[in-house]
Amino acid sequence: MNLSKFEWHVPKGRVKAEGEPVSVVLLRSVFLDGQTTMAMILKEKDGDRVFILPGDYYTSAAVGQSLQEGERPGSHNAMAMLLEACGASLSQVSVDYSDKSGHYHTTVTIETDRGIPKTVDLRPSDALALAHVCGVPFLVNPSLLFEASAS
Numbered sequence: 001m002n003l004s005k006f007e008w009h010v011p012k013g014r015v016k017a018e019g020e021p022v023s024v025v026l027l028r029s030v031f032l033d034g035q036t037t038m039a040m041i042l043k044e045k046d047g048d049r050v051f052i053l054p055g056d057y058y059t060s061a062a063v064g065q066s067l068q069e070g071e072r073p074g075s076h077n078a079m080a081m082l083l084e085a086c087g088a089s090l091s092q093v094s095v096d097y098s099d100k101s102g103h104y105h106t107t108v109t110i111e112t113d114r115g116i117p118k119t120v121d122l123r124p125s126d127a128l129a130l131a132h133v134c135g136v137p138f139l140v141n142p143s144l145l146f147e148a149s150a151s
Contacts, residue, residue: 021094021139024051029060040081040125044140049145051095053104059125076129083134084139087113090134093127096141104144 024035024042027050027139032039038060040053073081092109099105106127110118122130131138 019142021049021096022049022142022145023137024140024145025138026063026132029064035039040128042128044145045137046106049142049147051140051145053124055125059123063125063129063144066133076126079126079130080133083110090130091117092139093131094139094141095124095127095137095144098144107124 021044025045027043028043029038031037032054036057038055038057040055040060040063042051044050044110062075065074080090086098089111090108091111093106094109095106097103097105099113106122106124108120108122108127108130110120112118128138130136
């Protein structure tokens with residue numbers, strides 16, 4: 001699959017879900033303008049569609065840092081350590097919709113030490129890194145996925 005040339009847009013406004021969220025995995029990070037605008041391209045785990053998460057160099061670098069083992073924990077590793085220290089665990093991460101300005105909203109579900117689920121809205125890039133660190137699938141509303149161009 002050649003992802004070097006593709007057209008995409010972020011749907012604006014709440015998008016109605018088309019079935020169950022789909023698991024995606026990080027394929028690569030690319031510069032979009034040769035400067036600091038980047039996108040993380042995630043591929044459908046059991047398919048060919050992609051989810052494109054726009055961001056800047058610093059966001060992509062922070063996600064990249066969390067994906068690597070280091071001497072000291074990065075911020076996402078530290079979040080996972082705090083959850084563990086409290087007896088809580090990450091149970092689900094899902095990109096649910098984009099708002100009117102085109103920003104994605106991600107629901108992160110944490111299970112407390114008493115088994116009570118709690119949800120918070122995180123930036124998708126932080127949720128992606130936290131999901132990776134905790135070994136939890138990163139899910140996306142299927143209506144936010146794009147068919148990858150073969151050209």
